[in-house]
Amino acid sequence: MSRTAQSVWNNCLKFIQDNIQPQAYKTWFEPIVAVKLTDNALSIQVPSKFFYEWLEEHYVKILKVALTKELGESAKLVYIIKMENTYGNKQPFTEKIPSSNRSAVKSQDVDIPLNNKSPELRNPFVIPGIRNVKIESQLNPNYSFDNFLEGDSNRLARSAGLAVANKPGGTSFNPLLIFGGVGLGKTHLAHAIGVDIKDKYPEKTVLYISAEKFTQQYIDAIKKNNRNDFIHFYQIIDVLIIDDVQFLSGKSGTQDVFFHIFNHLHQNGKQVVLTSDKAPVDMQDIEQRLLSRFKWGLSAELQTPDFETRVSILKNKLYRDGVEMPEEIIDYVAKNIKTNVRELEGAIISLIAQSSFNKKEITIDLARVIVEKFVKNTKREVSIDYIQKVVSDYFQMDIDTLQSKTRKRHIVQARQLAMFFAKKFTKASLASIGSQIGKRDHATVLHACKTVDNLSSTDKQFRKYVEDITKKLSV
Incomplete structure (x- = not known):
């Protein structure tokens, strides 16, 4: 019985389908069309050059095994790439592409018609770090949903x-x-x-x-x-x-x-x-x-993660690193580093490093030393949102009230204090501060800062407000 390109390819597909994921088979092998069989060379048509490159990079081994089973050790695979020309008329042409050195599926070069261009493949703007035609995603596979723990804050x-x-x-x-x-x-x-x-x-x-x-x-x-x-x-x-x-x-x-x-x-x-x-x-x-x-x-x-989420983040980090740590130490770190997941994980890494390098047992005292360093190094990185929360909590009002249009004296003073501390503790512009604290303009922020300075020097009670809030923001 004489074999055809289709019969050989069908046998290859049966083998491939049994050895890869269904979705991958559907995406990368169902669109392929068997075109011709010449001696030990099978020609297949693929939709694009990118498609060919993907097959060569990810499925060359399985293609080699499948084709060798059908055509013997000297089997060759020839790709026919179907591209669209500039005017949108489909005009297939054949390209016998040499596989890379690591590929065992070989073929020969032929000339490619110059008038065939495909907007799908053309990448004239070669960006540093991104190869021509095949665009690298620049993604970090270590950042996944699996290690992005869910909490109320996110x-x-x-x-x-x-x-x-x-x-x-x-x-x-x-x-x-x-x-x-x-x-x-x-x-x-x-x-x-x-x-x-x-x-x-x-x-x-x-x-x-x-x-x-x-x-x-x-x-x-x-x-x-x-x-x-x-x-x-x-x-x-x-x-x-x-x-x-x-x-x-x-x-x-x-x-x-x-x-x-x-x-x-x-x-x-x-x-x-x-x-x-x-x-x-x-x-x-x-x-x-x-x-x-x-x-x-x-x-x-x-938003800033709550205590339970911070504990979960720490436990997940320890689990991934294969490290055990007492609950009381995890709770201590979670209670004292509140605003930043990066710092939270950094503190745990430092704790593990100190323990292993210096042969010290992980204790509350060691945790306290590490946490103090992190808090001290990051205390100046105070956000405008955090300042508004501290000020509104101090005056026992919610942030919406602090930002409201009301002219009640105690609310106006709280708002002015928030603006004053935002200018003092952040690098934000006056316009940005005003925008984030009740959508005021930069002139209002400037006036607030002058008012706080004046009242601090003339009003004893107001000066106490400034001192108390300064301590809270400096902790």
Whole structure:
């Protein structure tokens, strides 16, 4: 019985299907068409060059085994890549591509027609760290949903992230903007979304990049006169993740180009994920047309984790590192480092290191020494949100009251004190302070600071307020 290309390929597929995941088989092998069989060379048609490269990188071994079983040790595999030309007419051409040195499936070179171009593959703007044609995601696989522990402080953001990862571009969370203070897990969650999408949809092009690097790339593109190539590159991304988008503040050119890229991606059902240290309403020097688009999807806040969540984070970290630690020590660290997950894990790492390097038993006294160092080193990194909480708690009112428009004397004084300490303990501009404390302007903040200075020198009771709150913020 004479064998055909289809019969040989069908036998290969049976073997492959038994040895890989169903989703991977459906994605990477069902679209392949067997074209011809010549001696010991099987020609198959694949949809794109990217598709071919993915097969060579991830499935070359199983292809070799399957083909060798059918055609013997001298088996060859020839790829026919079906591309679309510039005018949108489908025009297949054959490319016999040499496999890499590690590949045992070999073939020969032929010329490729020059008039065939594919916008799907063309990547004229070669970004440092990202190879031409095959776009590396720049994701950190260590940041996953599995080690991003859920608590009241992050439940909305984490759930939205999972929804986006399950159906990128197909939910109402587009864009998804994750915002919150330093060390609360924004970058971790952004990577986790990308990693999960790559796992579920390996054919999608996912790219993680910081707003700072995006800006630098745009500047380089302007210098080299290839702005359009820059835009084209970003418009072929399926899932674009931009970290620290507040860095675009004041950069009108970068904001303009991002506006066009965002519109194209959004209109074509692509997913955009953004992170920021503040909500859109509090962003300064970002164009309104861009801010309005940030609000199209969902803005989800990562808040300071509560005690139970902090304990869970520590226990999870210890479990992953294979270390046991007494409950009382875990509780002590969790009670004393409250504002930052990064510092929380850092304290535990330091505790383990001190114990193992210096052969010391992990005790409460050792924990106290480590925690004091962390608190001392980070006490100046006080956020405006934290200052408002401390001031409102001190005067026994909620933050909404503190930020309200009321002119009641004790509330006005509390608000002025919050502005005064925000200027003293943070690097935020007067405009940013005013925006975050009741949407006031910079002149109001300046007046508040002068009022606090004056009252501190003339009013004994008011001076006590300043001293008490200073102590609380300096702990």
